[in-house]
Amino acid sequence: MARAKPARPDAGERRPSLVDDAYAAMKLAIRNSDFAPGYQASEQEIALRLGMSRTPVHEAAIRLQEDGLVRVLPRRGILICAIAPEDMREIYDVIIALEGQAAERVAGLPEPERLRAADALAAHAEAMAAAQAAGDLPAWGLADEGFHRTLVEEAGNGRLIRIMQTINDQSHRARMLTLRLRRELDASVTEHRRIIDAIREADGPGAHRHAREHRIRARDTLLPLLNDFGLRHL
Amino acid sequence: MARAKPARPDAGERRPSLVDDAYAAMKLAIRNSDFAPGYQASEQEIALRLGMSRTPVHEAAIRLQEDGLVRVLPRRGILICAIAPEDMREIYDVIIALEGQAAERVAGLPEPERLRAADALAAHAEAMAAAQAAGDLPAWGLADEGFHRTLVEEAGNGRLIRIMQTINDQSHRARMLTLRLRRELDASVTEHRRIIDAIREADGPGAHRHAREHRIRARDTLLPLLNDFGLRHL
DNA sequence: CCGTTGCAACTTGCATGGAAGCTGGTAATC
DNA sequence: GATTACCAGCTTCCATGCAAGTTGCAACGG
DSSP states (O other): OOOOOOSOSSOOOOOOOHHHHHHHHHHHHHHTTSSOTTOEEOHHHHHHHHTSOHHHHHHHHHHHHHTTSEEEETTTEEEEOOOOHHHHHHHHHHHHHHHHHHHHHHHTSOHHHHHHHHHHHHHHHHHHHHHHHHTOHHHHHHHHHHHHHHHHHHTTOHHHHHHHHHHHHHHHHHHHHHHTTOOOHHHHHHHHHHHHHHHHTTOHHHHHHHHHHHHHHHHHHHHHHHHHTTOOOO | OOOOOSSOSSOOOOOOOHHHHHHHHHHHHHHTTSSOTTOEEOHHHHHHHHTSOHHHHHHHHHHHHHTTSEEEETTTEEEEOOOOHHHHHHHHHHHHHHHHHHHHHHHTSOHHHHHHHHHHHHHHHHHHHHHHHHTOHHHHHHHHHHHHHHHHHHTTOHHHHHHHHHHHHHHHHHHHHHHTTOOOHHHHHHHHHHHHHHHHTTOHHHHHHHHHHHHHHHHHHHHHHHHHTTOOOO
């Protein structure tokens, strides 16, 4: 039949296994708070709900534990991890360091890629400004997320991307919750534009500094907010 | 009998399961190059060697894959990952960002802890200088490792510690290999002392900058070395 | 009424078996 | 000789069974 191998020299595009399904489903459920933090689920129950046996659920749970989203308690079940303000401080420290580095890398790209990256970032920034003008908070959050994801992805460091993805998964619920508490959306857009400008001008240290300061300010406005509201677990 | 619970309010000190054993054993084997990169092992074989069934080995393999040390190829076996110079660049980028942040954090600690941390770091620096004087390369490597581990641990950020641990596991083999290629041991000791001094003086930005530049220099001397030697996979 | 003990139900840890998929070599064909 | 088809043996994937550990509650004794 002519073409036996459709497309796979050695790259690893393989159809998802049941373990992958379980992993994705559980991760999504945690993101959406279908599994609330503190909830203790049994593998059997999840397996039943997903229509598979305990084994793939168990293996997915191991991966989620590695991601810091759950804790597998021996012979007691799967505990959905809560996020405390202290965790947010840790998370922000990592973000501050890595996003600064990413911005510097992007600013150091050769001209064509650099300008394409800047344009992509600018598109997200525009979307944020528009959402802000329209008072559309969810859209603002989505555009903000897109901006930061693009910034990290354009840096072209797979490990950095992966770490940031993990960290973002951990803090997603907290971000959703605090989105409506914020009153400083203007500042974000302005700061984003500063980062973009520095990248356009191939100003590595400047991009680093602006990205860093942007996240530092975000942390310094967010953490007191969490403490004021007495949010111990998110 | 009076005190029924010896010591466990809720903390999770539990005896290692077979999965933990398998994980530790495989990780060690990879570190020591008992499993060379590129080697393709079967779960059955490893299980046999460790005297357990396939299940715990399989689950440990999943964790190792999450750590980026192996790749589990569906229905083909466990592939020990090799490290290419490009990977080292990625790894150094992450280290540069995170260790700078860690140093800044340590410099920002309250006085007593800060000075204790500085002393601990100084002890490692002394050991390095001594090893260098004695021409004892392995001891030098060990002390260097201790210095950087202490720096990260004293920052008191669990996530940061974990990420650095993972990254170090990935690059351990490469570091061992390149240890004897280096000719710039003096510089390291001097730079370490600069970091320590900045921490002693609670100079956060200074500590950040020195830690950063130390790792940047290490990267810039190491990467050309790897390329010159044509080391494609380590 | 309160503290203790024992049990029953439930949980996961791990072993094992059947099934499906991949690989490499061999034989058949052009 | 080169190419294709195929098959045997290997591998993991997943379901399931059994054993061991944990929990909550009921019954009991003070």
